[in-house]
Amino acid sequence: MSQPSIAIVGAGIAGVACANALAAEGIATTVYERAGGVGGRLATTVLPESAPAYAFDHGAQSFNVRSEAFRRAVDAAGRQGSVLPWPARWGHRTADALQADSRDEARYVGLPGMGALVRSLAAPLDVRFGHAVTRVAHDGRRWTIERNGTDTAHADIIALALPAPELPALFHGATPISLQETIAPVHYAPCWALMMGFAQPLGLPYDGIRIDDDMLAWAARDNTKPGRVMVDESWVVHASPGWSAAHAHDTPEQVLHAMHARFAEAFPGTPEPDLMAAHLWPHALVEQSAGMPCHWDAAARLGACGDWCEGPRVEAAFLSGVALAAKIAEAL
Ligand SMILES: Cc1cc2nc3c(=O)[nH]c(=O)nc-3n(C[C@H](O)[C@H](O)[C@H](O)COP(=O)(O)OP(=O)(O)OC[C@H]3O[C@@H](n4cnc5c(N)ncnc54)[C@H](O)[C@@H]3O)c2cc1C
Incomplete structure (x- = not known):
């Protein structure tokens, strides 16, 4: 049969x-x-389209591995050069200080973008784009x-x-x-992701920074991830779930100016970006699962x-x- x-x-x-x-x-x-490729929220944007200089993982930033089954898949992708740990310097922006943050678990990323793990799993499949x-x-x-x-x-x-x-x-x-x-x-929180490219380095001592703020939740220097071909400073900043929900109907233009202004307040000395873009993920992070x-x-x-x-x-x-x-x- x-x-x-x-x-x-x-x-x-x-x-x-x-x-x-x-x-x-x-x-x-x-x-x-x-879409035209696999990966979904494991996504990378390269900007500007005319002369790419910056690469941003504007969805998931990195992931950890706890189960045997996922470990096997990540190790297999690692052997093909598609996944590596991200040896980031972790920081924490509290209300009054920027300080080192500790992380016990390794965080992994795809190479040259986050979707690489999914691409390696999809290699033998019939996918219709x-x-x-x-x-x-x-x-x-x-x-x-x-x-x-x-x-x-x-x-x-x-x-x-x-x-x-x-x-x-x-x-x-x-x-x-x-x-x-x-x-x-099931309930998801939305997330606004701000992408900022800087022609000159920011001088911040950390690559992945948790932020205690009602608007901003996280910032990452994506060009420090392994295998990135664009070397100029590519920062991705995630807005908090509450702020993203309250501003879900704003335009990307409104959001990028508001988020950039708050980022510059949180990290004094931030130069003007060479380029900015904002992306809304309406279903970003699961707050209540099935x-x-x-x-x-x-x-x-x-x-x-x-x-x-x-x-x-x-x-x-x-x-x-x-x-x-x-x-x-x-x-x-
Ligand atoms: C901003 C952000 C930050 C995150 N940070 C982390 C993190 O640090 N660590 C972590 O582990 N996870 C993180 N996540 C969560 C992680 O990305 C997701 O849990 C995971 O990628 C979900 O995978 P999925 O296959 O369930 O869904 P998705 O990745 O959403 O895949 C769904 C797929 O279906 C396709 N699709 C949708 N509708 C249709 C249709 N009608 N017809 C055909 N195709 C369709 C989409 O294009 C997409 O490819 C983050 C997510 C976001 C958005």
Whole structure:
């Protein structure tokens, strides 16, 4: 008997980990991704587009590794030169001082950008880029997957690997009850990310800085990460969840001026940036998870995975994808 066809929607680390774990069992999948590359929130922007001088990891900055399964994946990517620890000097900007911060765990980054880990996991997979899934529907026998509002494909099993709040839109008012129940408690905080390129060094003694402030939460000197080809100072600053939520409807222009002004107050002597840009992640960090490894509805042959299942971390998203792969493999 031929293998049931399996479609995975979303090529962030959760979707790719799911497809990769199935591929390791000899089970083929087709992954649909709306963007032009894999990685999702493991993202890097190179600016200016005309003459790239700065590279910014404007989503996840780095990740840690706690489980055996994720350790194996990170070590394999490390052997290919796609992942290395970031030997950053950590700092903490309190209300009245800038001081050293201690970190017990190694923090890893992708080379030359954060998406490299996902790219290495995706190497053996069939990923279709530029395929924004606009609707999924089950006719009692199989799934229809509409892409870009027009093309349709079919699959016996479907796995959705998107942030939970984005799932109901795919069902056009017909979200299965069991999926509605799974995602009901999930809540994400947004995050505004400010990117600043400086032609001259900032002179700050730390590369990753926690900030105690109602507007700013974190700043990183991304050019100190291993394997970065752009050597000019590329800083990424994350706004706090509360401030990001309160300013979610501001324009990038408004946000970048406000965040830059506060950064210059927190770090006196900051020169004028050569370049600035701001990006809003509407679903950045999970504040309330579903509290389960993944969603699996055996009757509908519908799965869902992502960081929203167990927590706001790259590793949690990876493990959720692997957990869903195990459910799908069991069902075959
Ligand atoms: C600003 C920021 C800072 C962070 N910092 C850290 C950190 O320091 N450490 C850490 O461990 N984690 C951090 N995270 C969280 C981490 O990035 C996520 O937990 C993880 O990347 C989530 O992976 P995912 O696969 O679940 O989702 P995503 O990465 O969101 O992947 C979803 C994928 O689905 C695609 N997609 C969406 N809709 C469709 C559609 N309709 N059709 C087809 N494809 C679609 C998207 O393009 C994307 O590729 C941070 C995140 C942000 C935004």
